[in-house]
Amino acid sequence: MFHLVKxxxxxxxxxxxxxxxxxxxxxxxIHEKYSNKVQQNIGxxxxxxxxxxxxxxxxxxxxxxxxxxxxxRMVVFRPYKDExxxxxxxxxxxxxxxxxxxxxxxxxxxxxELPDGSEFLPNENDGQGLWVWEEDExxxxxDMNEIVRLRVLFEEWNDQAPTKPREESADVVAPTTDVKPxxxxxxxxxxxxxxxxxxxx
Amino acid sequence: xxxxxxxxxxxxxxxxxxHIVDQRERNKKRTRRSPKDVFDVTKEVISYLTTKPSxxxxxxxxxxxxxxxxxxxxxxxxxxxxxxxxTKGEMLTIVNLRPxxxxxxxxxxxxxxxxxxxxxxxxxxxxxxxxxGQDEPEEVGEEEEGEEAAEGTN
Numbered sequence: 001m002f003h004l005v006k007x008x009x010x011x012x013x014x015x016x017x018x019x020x021x022x023x024x025x026x027x028x029x030i031h032e033k034y035s036n037k038v039q040q041n042i043g044x045x046x047x048x049x050x051x052x053x054x055x056x057x058x059x060x061x062x063x064x065x066x067x068x069x070x071x072x073r074m075v076v077f078r079p080y081k082d083e084x085x086x087x088x089x090x091x092x093x094x095x096x097x098x099x100x101x102x103x104x105x106x107x108x109x110x111x112x113e114l115p116d117g118s119e120f121l122p123n124e125n126d127g128q129g130l131w132v133w134e135e136d137e138x139x140x141x142x143d144m145n146e147i148v149r150l151r152v153l154f155e156e157w158n159d160q161a162p163t164k165p166r167e168e169s170a171d172v173v174a175p176t177t178d179v180k181p182x183x184x185x186x187x188x189x190x191x192x193x194x195x196x197x198x199x200x201x
Numbered sequence: 202x203x204x205x206x207x208x209x210x211x212x213x214x215x216x217x218x219x220h221i222v223d224q225r226e227r228n229k230k231r232t233r234r235s236p237k238d239v240f241d242v243t244k245e246v247i248s249y250l251t252t253k254p255s256x257x258x259x260x261x262x263x264x265x266x267x268x269x270x271x272x273x274x275x276x277x278x279x280x281x282x283x284x285x286x287x288t289k290g291e292m293l294t295i296v297n298l299r300p301x302x303x304x305x306x307x308x309x310x311x312x313x314x315x316x317x318x319x320x321x322x323x324x325x326x327x328x329x330x331x332x333x334g335q336d337e338p339e340e341v342g343e344e345e346e347g348e349e350a351a352e353g354t355n
Contacts, residue, residue: 001214001297002211002214002216002217003210003212004208004209004211004212005209007202007204008202010202028236031236031238031239032236032239035236035239036238036239036241037238041207046217046243047220047224047242049220071205073210075212075220077246080290082311083294084294086255101245102245102246103245103246103249147253149298149305149308191308192307193307193308200302200304
């Protein structure tokens with residue numbers, strides 16, 4: 001679920017931070033740049049694990065910042081393929097169920113990866129709905145916010161780098177507001193033992 | 202910026218938990234504040250790791266996990282002379298989820314039934330409970346607690 005990524009980077013410490021102990025200044029700088037951000041094909045950065053090596057700070061010309069080359073390791077969230085993880089039920093649609101953890105929201109279980117015999121019950125009142133799994137005449141509900149176990153099948157990366165503006169032409173359709181998440185985990189709850197943990201424990 | 206190793210080492214949930222707890226403790230002692238992003242994300246990770254059914258949900262009181270847990274677990278499983286060896290990934294997930302029943306164990310361990318005899322499966326579960334502990338059985342009130350926790354995050 002979590003692992004370490006080893007990185008080398010140039011850390012630039014602003015003069016205002018010169019009062020901090022060097023370790024703190026480097027740590028804050030790295031945390032500001034990386035924490036809570038997704039990097040393509042790496043995962044979601046959580047926090048610094050350790051600093052392996054740092055050069056002397058060299059003051060740059062013009063801006064007065066201390067330039068330090070640092071080699072460090074970051075804690076990263078990126079479950080591996082086939083790993084069993086715990087998450088909570090978020091949004092449900094006829095296409096599947098969106099799951100989230102407290103710190104990561106883009107986990108998706110498509111309808112065909114739900115247990116056989118699952119059915120989507122739309123709710124006319126609020127436009128939302130609920131998945132129900134019927135097994136041996138027992139109805140088991142995928143209730144909102146319920147904690148579930150799932151198996152990680154694969155991951156999906158969508159680069160968020162801005163693209164250059166397209167030249168306007170007559171056949172331009174309205175831009176889609178549908179933004180794809182930078183990192184999405186696709187999972188399954190099909191096998192026995194997966195799904196709401198209260199069903200099994 | 203350059204990535205030197207995209208996967209330098211695997212971490213168990215316990216190690217991440219302990220690292221964040223230690224870091225917070227250090228900051229608290231020196232009344233130092235972390236930048237907002239790291240403060241938020243580490244808080245959320247701790248909240249995730251301490252929500253039931255995560256085995257770390259009562260780590261603060263029970264201290265069921267210790268830095269040696271993983272080594273002890275591996276050694277005991279090795280001493281049990283099982284007919285097949287558990288892979289690194291399986292071992293890690295066992296430590297993270299602490300299965301105490303065969304259903305969850307069979308999700309974690311591939312081909313569980315063909316690799317281990319019934320007796321061995323029972324031994325594996327016994328060793329897990331011995332080293333990592335288990336939740337006190339509490340039939341009453343468990344469901345309520347789950348719902349309360351769910352409401353809390355809304």
